[in-house]
Amino acid sequence: MLKEFQDHLESRLSFLKDSKLLIAISGGIDSVVLTHLCYKSQLNVALAHCNFNLRGKESDADEDFVLQLAEDLDLEVFVESFDTEGYAEENKRSIQMAARELRYNWFSELSEQLQFDYVLTAHHADDNLETFLINFTRGTGLEGLTGIPEVNEVFVRPLLPFSNEQIANFAKDNDIKWRDDSSNKSTKYLRNKLRHDVIPILKEINPSLLQSFQSTLSHLNDTFGIVEDAMETFLKEAIIKVTSQETKYKVEVFKKQSAPKAFLYETFKSYGFTQWDDILNLLSAQPGKYVASATHRLIKDRDVLILTGNISEVLPDESITVLDTNATLKIPCGYLEFSEVDVLNTEHHENCIYIDKGLLHSPLTIRQKKQGDAFSPLGMKGKKKKLSKFFKDEKFSLVDKENTWLFCSDDNIVWVIGKRADDRFKVTDKTKHILKIELIQ
Incomplete structure (x- = not known):
């Protein structure tokens, strides 16, 4: 796997070879194997570990393990302790979402403050499949079926082409130790239920599932590229005016499309809307009608649609x-x-x-x-x-x-x-x- 990993770096991620890198490491098998692969490939890496304080002594043992690994490999290491439950309650987030926000915010701060060029995470092919299935079961547009991006701003996922089986074999062959997270065994989380109950059945049906999935992802990403190009052309015609307070769109440009609802979705999907039938009806609604999301409103005004912030953000209570x-x-x-x-x-x-x-x-x-x-x-x-x-x-x-x-x-x-x-x-x-x-x- 080391040779395949290095070949992948050379062909797709060569910019990492001359960069200052931070590895997000939990102590689990995936991030530990990524650390060893980067170390053996002589990349310039340091480690960053989040202690979410969710599993008592087990969380502290994960931290100790990462500190020891950093010492063994002579790597710089950064550790941050979080009150994850307190953050989740204060910000009305699930524990999983709270942990995600905390770690990505911290990684971004570290990379900016200490001038790391990229942050490496250990997402692999099986993670990609799980994310695809999660989005599929919850309902999503095309972009939700295109997989985890290999490069997303400062975040890079060098293990995406590799399966968890390949990772496990590499760890075994190289006598690599890691920490098992007991929460990964619980099927109360959707991701774990898919991982333990659903995906094994799919692999039994199709032993080449991951290869087939990678091929499907490639086709979907190509199609998504076509959609993005079409939307760029469409928006040049549809957008009339952009200010700090609002963006105006020509209603007629939406109406003349063969699938106006699809263009409405692609235009406004990033603003929290879910009522797509109601938004479609705005095209022929009376002026003043609007559809609201938690953060934005889409308002019909004569021959335009106006996208603006939510009314609670616009109207103050006092003079x-x-x-x-x-x-x-x-x-x-x-x-x-x-x-x-x-x-x-x-x-x-x-x-x-x-x-x-x-x-x-x-x-x-x-x-x-x-x-x-x-x-x-x-x-x-x-x-x-x-x-x-x-x-x-x-x-x-x-x-x-x-x-x-x-x-x-x-x-x-x-x-x-x-x-x-x-x-x-x-x-x-x-x-x-x-x-x-x-x-x-």
Whole structure:
């Protein structure tokens, strides 16, 4: 296996030979064999071990084993102890997911702080098959059936072409010792149930299962490449506008596809959506309809779909009090710069207004819309207009409304910030103090 491993490095992962590498090592057979293969191949490696404190003395014994292995091979070793159960409870994660997040976050921090080029993990062909089956049983798109990536940013998996049987034989032939994790024997976890109960049956049906699986993965990855190329072309046509707050897509571009639901899935799969029939219905829905995930919303607005953050991230609970009208104030849509001026030119534009400071009354606040809001748009000579009607006339989308802020004097709207000032606060011949307010984005 050593020769096959070195040949694989030469043909697929030659960049590792001149890199500073960190091996994620649990003490189990896979990561220990990876360590020995890298050591025998004279790669520049150090070890990183996570003690998740989930198995009492057994966890501590794993740590001791890794420390001894590092000493035996004269390798640098890093060990981190985690309160995995506490993290899982605090972040509402399963124990497995909590451990995964903790270790990958720590590996990333180590590689960045100590300038390791890559982190090696010991995932192998059987792990790849298990991941495929997990995704398959839970329901997934094409990307969930393409397997574990061999290279993913700083993470590299050099053992992916090798089976657990090959790894076990190498350990036996080279008298390599390792630690057995007792939790791997429990079938209460889906991965272990597949490993112990399902995959042996599949291998009995097809003794060449892993080879067949590798071939299937190759075909699926080729197909996924075609899909990615098609999506790149599609999105160039579909996307109208991208800002920090939203992305707009042409509805018609989705509608004209032979399988619009597939294009919707590929476009929005990364944003936590699951209601794909509802999203398909958005294409013909009334403006204002939306579908929400835990983190995002997809909103229908006339002839566009708008992708934005979740409403809980958009609407704050409290207003902002303006304490000083001679300073600069940070607000969610930028900065408001207040200054008293003595100028004849008081022409308004969207991001800058001039008002009669003497007409302002405390409290001065920055807030968002509320039911019944009305103001007198500048130029309408005191005539009132409901804010909702103003939004409609200006063709505001739901996102535009949510991201519009109001500068108010004693709850009277002085300025729909960045849009329109109120006529009641305009500068006149009787004005003694002119206040300039400018929005800086």
